[in-house]
Amino acid sequence: MTALSEYERLEASGLWRASPDAQRVDVYVSLGDATLTILDRREQPLTHWSLAAIARANPGKRPALYHPDGDAGETLELGEDASEVIDAIERLRAAVDRARPHPGRLRLVMFLGSLAAVAALATLWLPGALRDHATKVLPQVKREEIGDDLRRHIERVTGPACDTPDGRRALTALADRLPAGDDPGTLDVMRDGVKGAVALPGKTILLDRALVEDYEEPDVLAGYIVEQRLRADVHDPIDALLQHAGTWDSIRLLTTGELTEDVLADYARHLLTRTEEPLPDETLLNGFASWSVRSTPYAYALDVTGESTLGLIEADPFASEAPPPILSDADWLRLQGICGG
Incomplete structure:
Protein backbone atom coordinates (compact mmCIF):
# COMPACT_ATOMS: atom_id res chain seq x y z
CA MET A 1 0.00 0.00 0.00
CA THR A 2 2.69 2.50 -1.07
CA ALA A 3 0.09 5.23 -1.64
CA LEU A 4 -0.55 5.36 2.09
CA SER A 5 2.78 4.35 3.62
CA GLU A 6 3.10 7.64 5.55
CA TYR A 7 -0.39 7.18 7.03
CA GLU A 8 -0.04 3.72 8.55
CA ARG A 9 -1.62 3.31 12.01
CA LEU A 10 -3.47 6.63 12.03
CA GLU A 11 -6.32 6.78 14.52
CA ALA A 12 -9.33 9.06 15.00
CA SER A 13 -12.79 9.25 16.54
CA GLY A 14 -15.98 8.92 14.53
CA LEU A 15 -19.65 7.95 14.51
CA TRP A 16 -20.59 4.49 13.17
CA ARG A 17 -24.01 3.15 12.20
CA ALA A 18 -24.32 -0.61 11.53
CA SER A 19 -27.57 -0.28 9.53
CA PRO A 20 -30.07 2.46 8.52
CA ASP A 21 -32.34 1.72 11.49
CA ALA A 22 -29.52 1.44 14.05
CA GLN A 23 -28.36 4.25 16.33
CA ARG A 24 -25.06 5.98 15.71
CA VAL A 25 -22.27 4.85 18.04
CA ASP A 26 -19.13 6.71 19.14
CA VAL A 27 -16.18 4.71 17.87
CA TYR A 28 -12.44 4.79 17.36
CA VAL A 29 -11.11 4.34 13.82
CA SER A 30 -7.70 2.78 13.20
CA LEU A 31 -6.12 2.96 9.73
CA GLY A 32 -3.84 0.03 8.94
CA ASP A 33 -1.94 -0.98 5.82
CA ALA A 34 -4.89 -2.76 4.21
CA THR A 35 -7.93 -2.30 6.42
CA LEU A 36 -9.80 0.33 8.40
CA THR A 37 -10.75 -1.04 11.82
CA ILE A 38 -13.73 0.35 13.73
CA LEU A 39 -13.59 -0.19 17.52
CA ASP A 40 -15.95 0.59 20.36
CA ARG A 41 -15.01 2.77 23.34
CA ARG A 42 -13.55 -0.28 25.07
CA GLU A 43 -11.32 -0.67 22.01
CA GLN A 44 -13.01 -3.92 21.00
CA PRO A 45 -13.23 -4.35 17.19
CA LEU A 46 -16.73 -3.91 15.78
CA THR A 47 -15.93 -4.38 12.08
CA HIS A 48 -13.17 -4.19 9.49
CA TRP A 49 -13.43 -2.40 6.12
CA SER A 50 -11.10 -3.05 3.22
CA LEU A 51 -9.36 0.22 2.37
CA ALA A 52 -9.77 -0.49 -1.33
CA ALA A 53 -13.54 -0.91 -1.06
CA ILE A 54 -14.61 2.27 0.76
CA ALA A 55 -17.12 4.64 -0.88
CA ARG A 56 -17.97 8.22 0.12
CA ALA A 57 -21.57 9.40 0.33
CA ASN A 58 -20.83 13.16 0.38
CA PRO A 59 -17.74 13.99 -1.72
CA GLY A 60 -16.03 17.25 -0.78
CA LYS A 61 -18.12 17.86 2.36
CA ARG A 62 -17.28 17.69 6.05
CA PRO A 63 -17.97 15.78 8.17
CA ALA A 64 -17.07 13.03 5.70
CA LEU A 65 -19.52 10.12 5.41
CA TYR A 66 -18.18 6.75 4.27
CA HIS A 67 -19.64 3.28 3.72
CA PRO A 68 -18.43 -0.08 2.33
CA ASP A 69 -18.70 -0.14 -1.47
CA GLY A 70 -22.04 -1.77 -2.30
CA ASP A 71 -23.54 -1.41 1.21
CA ALA A 72 -24.72 2.17 1.84
CA GLY A 73 -26.64 1.11 4.94
CA GLU A 74 -23.52 0.84 7.11
CA THR A 75 -21.90 4.29 7.57
CA LEU A 76 -18.93 5.95 9.25
CA GLU A 77 -18.89 9.71 9.88
CA LEU A 78 -15.51 11.44 10.35
CA GLY A 79 -15.34 15.08 11.46
CA GLU A 80 -12.74 17.82 11.24
CA ASP A 81 -10.65 16.26 14.02
CA ALA A 82 -10.12 13.24 11.75
CA SER A 83 -8.73 15.24 8.81
CA GLU A 84 -5.56 13.13 8.49
CA VAL A 85 -7.56 9.90 8.28
CA ILE A 86 -9.97 11.50 5.77
CA ASP A 87 -7.03 12.68 3.63
CA ALA A 88 -5.52 9.19 3.71
CA ILE A 89 -8.79 7.55 2.66
CA GLU A 90 -9.30 10.08 -0.13
CA ARG A 91 -5.81 9.45 -1.51
CA LEU A 92 -6.54 5.74 -1.65
CA ARG A 93 -9.94 6.25 -3.30
CA ALA A 94 -8.30 8.43 -5.97
CA ALA A 95 -5.68 5.72 -6.55
CA VAL A 96 -8.39 3.08 -6.95
CA ASP A 97 -10.27 5.25 -9.47
CA ARG A 98 -7.11 5.72 -11.57
CA ALA A 99 -6.27 2.02 -11.54
CA ARG A 100 -9.75 0.62 -12.19
CA PRO A 101 -9.78 -1.04 -15.67
CA HIS A 102 -13.57 -1.53 -16.02
CA PRO A 103 -15.89 1.32 -14.98
CA GLY A 104 -18.96 0.13 -13.10
CA ARG A 105 -17.35 -2.83 -11.39
CA LEU A 106 -16.98 -3.11 -7.64
CA ARG A 107 -13.98 -0.84 -6.81
CA LEU A 108 -11.51 -3.58 -7.62
CA VAL A 109 -12.87 -4.86 -4.31
CA MET A 110 -9.64 -5.02 -2.22
CA PHE A 111 -7.03 -4.83 -5.05
CA LEU A 112 -4.93 -1.89 -3.80
CA GLY A 113 -5.89 -2.57 -0.22
CA SER A 114 -4.63 -6.15 -0.42
CA LEU A 115 -1.80 -5.80 -2.95
CA ALA A 116 1.04 -5.88 -0.40
CA ALA A 117 -0.62 -8.71 1.53
CA VAL A 118 -1.22 -10.75 -1.63
CA ALA A 119 2.41 -10.37 -2.71
CA ALA A 120 3.66 -11.55 0.67
CA LEU A 121 1.16 -14.40 0.90
CA ALA A 122 1.87 -15.61 -2.63
CA THR A 123 5.60 -15.87 -1.99
CA LEU A 124 5.92 -16.65 1.72
CA TRP A 125 2.73 -18.03 3.20
CA LEU A 126 0.73 -21.19 2.67
CA PRO A 127 -2.40 -21.12 0.47
CA GLY A 128 -4.48 -21.50 3.62
CA ALA A 129 -3.25 -18.14 4.91
CA LEU A 130 -4.23 -16.53 1.60
CA ARG A 131 -7.74 -18.00 1.85
CA ASP A 132 -8.00 -16.77 5.41
CA HIS A 133 -7.10 -13.22 4.35
CA ALA A 134 -9.61 -13.22 1.49
Whole structure:
Protein backbone atom coordinates (compact mmCIF):
# COMPACT_ATOMS: atom_id res chain seq x y z
CA MET A 1 0.00 0.00 0.00
CA THR A 2 2.69 2.50 -1.07
CA ALA A 3 0.09 5.23 -1.64
CA LEU A 4 -0.55 5.36 2.09
CA SER A 5 2.78 4.35 3.62
CA GLU A 6 3.10 7.64 5.55
CA TYR A 7 -0.39 7.18 7.03
CA GLU A 8 -0.04 3.72 8.55
CA ARG A 9 -1.62 3.31 12.01
CA LEU A 10 -3.47 6.63 12.03
CA GLU A 11 -6.32 6.78 14.52
CA ALA A 12 -9.33 9.06 15.00
CA SER A 13 -12.79 9.25 16.54
CA GLY A 14 -15.98 8.92 14.53
CA LEU A 15 -19.65 7.95 14.51
CA TRP A 16 -20.59 4.49 13.17
CA ARG A 17 -24.01 3.15 12.20
CA ALA A 18 -24.32 -0.61 11.53
CA SER A 19 -27.57 -0.28 9.53
CA PRO A 20 -30.07 2.46 8.52
CA ASP A 21 -32.34 1.72 11.49
CA ALA A 22 -29.52 1.44 14.05
CA GLN A 23 -28.36 4.25 16.33
CA ARG A 24 -25.06 5.98 15.71
CA VAL A 25 -22.27 4.85 18.04
CA ASP A 26 -19.13 6.71 19.14
CA VAL A 27 -16.18 4.71 17.87
CA TYR A 28 -12.44 4.79 17.36
CA VAL A 29 -11.11 4.34 13.82
CA SER A 30 -7.70 2.78 13.20
CA LEU A 31 -6.12 2.96 9.73
CA GLY A 32 -3.84 0.03 8.94
CA ASP A 33 -1.94 -0.98 5.82
CA ALA A 34 -4.89 -2.76 4.21
CA THR A 35 -7.93 -2.30 6.42
CA LEU A 36 -9.80 0.33 8.40
CA THR A 37 -10.75 -1.04 11.82
CA ILE A 38 -13.73 0.35 13.73
CA LEU A 39 -13.59 -0.19 17.52
CA ASP A 40 -15.95 0.59 20.36
CA ARG A 41 -15.01 2.77 23.34
CA ARG A 42 -13.55 -0.28 25.07
CA GLU A 43 -11.32 -0.67 22.01
CA GLN A 44 -13.01 -3.92 21.00
CA PRO A 45 -13.23 -4.35 17.19
CA LEU A 46 -16.73 -3.91 15.78
CA THR A 47 -15.93 -4.38 12.08
CA HIS A 48 -13.17 -4.19 9.49
CA TRP A 49 -13.43 -2.40 6.12
CA SER A 50 -11.10 -3.05 3.22
CA LEU A 51 -9.36 0.22 2.37
CA ALA A 52 -9.77 -0.49 -1.33
CA ALA A 53 -13.54 -0.91 -1.06
CA ILE A 54 -14.61 2.27 0.76
CA ALA A 55 -17.12 4.64 -0.88
CA ARG A 56 -17.97 8.22 0.12
CA ALA A 57 -21.57 9.40 0.33
CA ASN A 58 -20.83 13.16 0.38
CA PRO A 59 -17.74 13.99 -1.72
CA GLY A 60 -16.03 17.25 -0.78
CA LYS A 61 -18.12 17.86 2.36
CA ARG A 62 -17.28 17.69 6.05
CA PRO A 63 -17.97 15.78 8.17
CA ALA A 64 -17.07 13.03 5.70
CA LEU A 65 -19.52 10.12 5.41
CA TYR A 66 -18.18 6.75 4.27
CA HIS A 67 -19.64 3.28 3.72
CA PRO A 68 -18.43 -0.08 2.33
CA ASP A 69 -18.70 -0.14 -1.47
CA GLY A 70 -22.04 -1.77 -2.30
CA ASP A 71 -23.54 -1.41 1.21
CA ALA A 72 -24.72 2.17 1.84
CA GLY A 73 -26.64 1.11 4.94
CA GLU A 74 -23.52 0.84 7.11
CA THR A 75 -21.90 4.29 7.57
CA LEU A 76 -18.93 5.95 9.25
CA GLU A 77 -18.89 9.71 9.88
CA LEU A 78 -15.51 11.44 10.35
CA GLY A 79 -15.34 15.08 11.46
CA GLU A 80 -12.74 17.82 11.24
CA ASP A 81 -10.65 16.26 14.02
CA ALA A 82 -10.12 13.24 11.75
CA SER A 83 -8.73 15.24 8.81
CA GLU A 84 -5.56 13.13 8.49
CA VAL A 85 -7.56 9.90 8.28
CA ILE A 86 -9.97 11.50 5.77
CA ASP A 87 -7.03 12.68 3.63
CA ALA A 88 -5.52 9.19 3.71
CA ILE A 89 -8.79 7.55 2.66
CA GLU A 90 -9.30 10.08 -0.13
CA ARG A 91 -5.81 9.45 -1.51
CA LEU A 92 -6.54 5.74 -1.65
CA ARG A 93 -9.94 6.25 -3.30
CA ALA A 94 -8.30 8.43 -5.97
CA ALA A 95 -5.68 5.72 -6.55
CA VAL A 96 -8.39 3.08 -6.95
CA ASP A 97 -10.27 5.25 -9.47
CA ARG A 98 -7.11 5.72 -11.57
CA ALA A 99 -6.27 2.02 -11.54
CA ARG A 100 -9.75 0.62 -12.19
CA PRO A 101 -9.78 -1.04 -15.67
CA HIS A 102 -13.57 -1.53 -16.02
CA PRO A 103 -15.89 1.32 -14.98
CA GLY A 104 -18.96 0.13 -13.10
CA ARG A 105 -17.35 -2.83 -11.39
CA LEU A 106 -16.98 -3.11 -7.64
CA ARG A 107 -13.98 -0.84 -6.81
CA LEU A 108 -11.51 -3.58 -7.62
CA VAL A 109 -12.87 -4.86 -4.31
CA MET A 110 -9.64 -5.02 -2.22
CA PHE A 111 -7.03 -4.83 -5.05
CA LEU A 112 -4.93 -1.89 -3.80
CA GLY A 113 -5.89 -2.57 -0.22
CA SER A 114 -4.63 -6.15 -0.42
CA LEU A 115 -1.80 -5.80 -2.95
CA ALA A 116 1.04 -5.88 -0.40
CA ALA A 117 -0.62 -8.71 1.53
CA VAL A 118 -1.22 -10.75 -1.63
CA ALA A 119 2.41 -10.37 -2.71
CA ALA A 120 3.66 -11.55 0.67
CA LEU A 121 1.16 -14.40 0.90
CA ALA A 122 1.87 -15.61 -2.63
CA THR A 123 5.60 -15.87 -1.99
CA LEU A 124 5.92 -16.65 1.72
CA TRP A 125 2.73 -18.03 3.20
CA LEU A 126 0.73 -21.19 2.67
CA PRO A 127 -2.40 -21.12 0.47
CA GLY A 128 -4.48 -21.50 3.62
CA ALA A 129 -3.25 -18.14 4.91
CA LEU A 130 -4.23 -16.53 1.60
CA ARG A 131 -7.74 -18.00 1.85
CA ASP A 132 -8.00 -16.77 5.41
CA HIS A 133 -7.10 -13.22 4.35
CA ALA A 134 -9.61 -13.22 1.49
CA THR A 135 -12.32 -14.57 3.81
CA LYS A 136 -11.73 -11.93 6.50
CA VAL A 137 -11.82 -8.86 4.26
CA LEU A 138 -14.73 -9.88 2.02
CA PRO A 139 -17.72 -7.56 2.68
CA GLN A 140 -21.07 -9.09 3.65
CA VAL A 141 -22.70 -7.68 0.51
CA LYS A 142 -20.18 -9.60 -1.62
CA ARG A 143 -20.79 -12.80 0.37
CA GLU A 144 -24.50 -12.50 -0.41
CA GLU A 145 -23.75 -11.89 -4.08
CA ILE A 146 -21.61 -15.04 -4.26
CA GLY A 147 -24.33 -16.99 -2.44
CA ASP A 148 -26.90 -15.79 -4.99
CA ASP A 149 -24.59 -16.81 -7.86
CA LEU A 150 -24.11 -20.28 -6.38
CA ARG A 151 -27.86 -20.63 -5.89
CA ARG A 152 -28.42 -19.74 -9.55
CA HIS A 153 -26.20 -22.65 -10.59
CA ILE A 154 -27.75 -25.01 -8.02
CA GLU A 155 -31.26 -24.27 -9.29
CA ARG A 156 -30.23 -25.47 -12.75
CA VAL A 157 -30.16 -28.92 -11.11
CA THR A 158 -32.79 -28.63 -8.40
CA GLY A 159 -35.25 -26.27 -10.02
CA PRO A 160 -36.56 -23.23 -8.11
CA ALA A 161 -37.40 -23.41 -4.40
CA CYS A 162 -40.87 -24.52 -3.33
CA ASP A 163 -42.98 -21.48 -2.56
CA THR A 164 -46.49 -20.83 -1.32
CA PRO A 165 -47.60 -17.75 0.65
CA ASP A 166 -48.46 -19.79 3.76
CA GLY A 167 -45.29 -21.89 3.45
CA ARG A 168 -43.14 -18.81 3.03
CA ARG A 169 -44.60 -17.28 6.20
CA ALA A 170 -43.87 -20.50 8.08
CA LEU A 171 -40.26 -20.51 6.80
CA THR A 172 -39.85 -16.91 7.94
CA ALA A 173 -41.09 -17.88 11.41
CA LEU A 174 -38.66 -20.81 11.45
CA ALA A 175 -35.75 -18.57 10.42
CA ASP A 176 -36.65 -16.17 13.24
CA ARG A 177 -36.70 -19.11 15.69
CA LEU A 178 -33.27 -20.42 14.52
CA PRO A 179 -31.29 -17.31 13.49
CA ALA A 180 -27.62 -17.05 12.54
CA GLY A 181 -26.54 -14.79 15.39
CA ASP A 182 -28.84 -11.76 15.24
CA ASP A 183 -29.66 -12.39 11.57
CA PRO A 184 -32.45 -14.85 10.63
CA GLY A 185 -30.90 -15.37 7.21
CA THR A 186 -32.92 -17.17 4.53
CA LEU A 187 -34.37 -20.69 4.51
CA ASP A 188 -35.66 -22.36 1.33
CA VAL A 189 -37.11 -25.81 0.66
CA MET A 190 -35.87 -27.29 -2.61
CA ARG A 191 -38.04 -29.63 -4.65
CA ASP A 192 -35.23 -32.00 -5.62
CA GLY A 193 -31.47 -32.48 -5.61
CA VAL A 194 -30.54 -31.35 -2.07
CA LYS A 195 -29.47 -33.98 0.46
CA GLY A 196 -30.31 -32.83 3.98
CA ALA A 197 -29.30 -29.18 4.05
CA VAL A 198 -26.76 -26.97 2.26
CA ALA A 199 -25.46 -23.65 3.61
CA LEU A 200 -24.49 -20.92 1.14
CA PRO A 201 -22.43 -17.77 1.73
CA GLY A 202 -24.71 -14.98 2.94
CA LYS A 203 -26.56 -17.06 5.59
CA THR A 204 -28.88 -18.91 3.20
CA ILE A 205 -29.70 -22.59 3.86
CA LEU A 206 -31.31 -24.83 1.22
CA LEU A 207 -33.37 -27.70 2.65
CA ASP A 208 -34.40 -31.11 1.35
CA ARG A 209 -38.20 -31.30 1.00
CA ALA A 210 -38.08 -34.69 2.75
CA LEU A 211 -37.23 -32.86 5.98
CA VAL A 212 -40.65 -31.16 5.95
CA GLU A 213 -42.69 -33.97 4.40
CA ASP A 214 -41.36 -37.17 6.01
CA TYR A 215 -41.50 -36.26 9.71
CA GLU A 216 -44.42 -35.58 12.02
CA GLU A 217 -42.67 -32.80 13.98
CA PRO A 218 -40.31 -30.00 12.94
CA ASP A 219 -37.53 -31.09 15.33
CA VAL A 220 -35.60 -33.02 12.66
CA LEU A 221 -35.73 -30.06 10.26
CA ALA A 222 -34.57 -27.76 13.08
CA GLY A 223 -31.70 -30.14 13.81
CA TYR A 224 -30.41 -29.92 10.25
CA ILE A 225 -30.62 -26.12 10.35
CA VAL A 226 -28.71 -25.98 13.65
CA GLU A 227 -26.06 -28.31 12.22
CA GLN A 228 -25.56 -26.07 9.18
CA ARG A 229 -25.42 -22.93 11.35
CA LEU A 230 -22.71 -24.58 13.44
CA ARG A 231 -20.81 -25.84 10.39
CA ALA A 232 -20.74 -22.32 8.95
CA ASP A 233 -19.28 -21.07 12.25
CA VAL A 234 -16.61 -23.78 12.27
CA HIS A 235 -15.73 -23.48 8.57
CA ASP A 236 -16.69 -20.22 6.85
CA PRO A 237 -18.60 -20.99 3.60
CA ILE A 238 -16.35 -18.59 1.66
CA ASP A 239 -13.23 -20.33 2.96
CA ALA A 240 -14.74 -23.70 2.02
CA LEU A 241 -15.45 -22.42 -1.50
CA LEU A 242 -11.90 -21.09 -1.95
CA GLN A 243 -10.39 -24.27 -0.55
CA HIS A 244 -12.26 -26.22 -3.22
CA ALA A 245 -11.47 -23.70 -5.99
CA GLY A 246 -7.74 -23.24 -5.35
CA THR A 247 -5.13 -20.57 -4.64
CA TRP A 248 -5.44 -18.68 -7.92
CA ASP A 249 -9.15 -18.18 -7.37
CA SER A 250 -8.41 -16.75 -3.91
CA ILE A 251 -6.09 -14.27 -5.62
CA ARG A 252 -8.73 -13.52 -8.26
CA LEU A 253 -11.34 -12.79 -5.57
CA LEU A 254 -8.92 -10.50 -3.73
CA THR A 255 -7.85 -8.56 -6.80
CA THR A 256 -11.08 -8.35 -8.82
CA GLY A 257 -13.86 -9.24 -6.41
CA GLU A 258 -15.10 -11.88 -8.84
CA LEU A 259 -15.14 -15.65 -9.31
CA THR A 260 -15.53 -17.24 -12.74
CA GLU A 261 -18.76 -18.94 -13.78
CA ASP A 262 -16.84 -22.21 -14.19
CA VAL A 263 -15.64 -22.06 -10.58
CA LEU A 264 -19.14 -21.27 -9.31
CA ALA A 265 -20.76 -24.02 -11.38
CA ASP A 266 -18.19 -26.59 -10.24
CA TYR A 267 -18.63 -25.69 -6.58
CA ALA A 268 -22.43 -25.74 -6.90
CA ARG A 269 -22.18 -29.35 -8.15
CA HIS A 270 -19.83 -30.12 -5.26
CA LEU A 271 -22.30 -28.77 -2.70
CA LEU A 272 -25.01 -31.09 -4.00
CA THR A 273 -22.85 -34.23 -4.03
CA ARG A 274 -20.35 -33.85 -1.17
CA THR A 275 -20.31 -36.02 1.95
CA GLU A 276 -19.48 -33.93 5.00
CA GLU A 277 -17.59 -35.17 8.04
CA PRO A 278 -19.89 -35.12 11.09
CA LEU A 279 -19.33 -32.37 13.62
CA PRO A 280 -18.16 -33.41 17.11
CA ASP A 281 -20.99 -34.34 19.47
CA GLU A 282 -19.89 -31.63 21.92
CA THR A 283 -20.19 -28.95 19.23
CA LEU A 284 -23.62 -30.19 18.17
CA LEU A 285 -24.93 -30.50 21.73
CA ASN A 286 -23.79 -26.97 22.58
CA GLY A 287 -25.59 -25.76 19.47
CA PHE A 288 -28.80 -27.63 20.28
CA ALA A 289 -28.72 -26.15 23.79
CA SER A 290 -28.09 -22.62 22.46
CA TRP A 291 -30.96 -22.77 19.95
CA SER A 292 -33.23 -24.69 22.39
CA VAL A 293 -33.75 -27.70 20.12
CA ARG A 294 -33.94 -31.40 21.04
CA SER A 295 -31.04 -33.43 19.65
CA THR A 296 -32.69 -36.86 19.85
CA PRO A 297 -35.00 -36.54 16.79
CA TYR A 298 -32.05 -35.35 14.67
CA ALA A 299 -29.90 -38.22 15.95
CA TYR A 300 -32.50 -40.83 14.96
CA ALA A 301 -32.95 -39.16 11.55
CA LEU A 302 -29.22 -39.69 10.93
CA ASP A 303 -29.27 -43.29 12.19
CA VAL A 304 -32.62 -44.97 12.77
CA THR A 305 -30.95 -47.47 15.16
CA GLY A 306 -29.33 -44.70 17.19
CA GLU A 307 -26.10 -46.71 17.46
CA SER A 308 -23.81 -44.23 15.72
CA THR A 309 -25.49 -41.19 17.28
CA LEU A 310 -25.86 -42.47 20.84
CA GLY A 311 -23.97 -39.49 22.25
CA LEU A 312 -26.57 -37.07 20.87
CA ILE A 313 -29.38 -39.18 22.31
CA GLU A 314 -27.99 -39.75 25.80
CA ALA A 315 -26.83 -36.14 26.27
CA ASP A 316 -29.91 -34.46 24.75
CA PRO A 317 -30.08 -31.07 26.56
CA PHE A 318 -33.88 -31.34 26.58
CA ALA A 319 -34.30 -35.00 27.50
CA SER A 320 -36.22 -34.16 30.67
CA GLU A 321 -37.95 -30.92 29.69
CA ALA A 322 -39.50 -29.61 26.50
CA PRO A 323 -37.86 -26.61 24.80
CA PRO A 324 -39.91 -23.75 23.34
CA PRO A 325 -41.88 -24.92 20.26
CA ILE A 326 -40.00 -24.87 16.96
CA LEU A 327 -43.17 -23.85 15.11
CA SER A 328 -46.85 -23.74 15.91
CA ASP A 329 -48.84 -26.75 14.73
CA ALA A 330 -50.55 -24.56 12.12
CA ASP A 331 -47.25 -23.25 10.73
CA TRP A 332 -45.78 -26.77 10.62
CA LEU A 333 -48.76 -27.98 8.59
CA ARG A 334 -48.39 -25.00 6.23
CA LEU A 335 -44.69 -25.71 5.82
CA GLN A 336 -45.34 -29.39 5.07
CA GLY A 337 -47.44 -28.30 2.10
CA ILE A 338 -44.96 -25.80 0.67
CA CYS A 339 -44.05 -28.09 -2.24
CA GLY A 340 -47.65 -28.90 -3.03
CA GLY A 341 -47.93 -32.09 -1.01
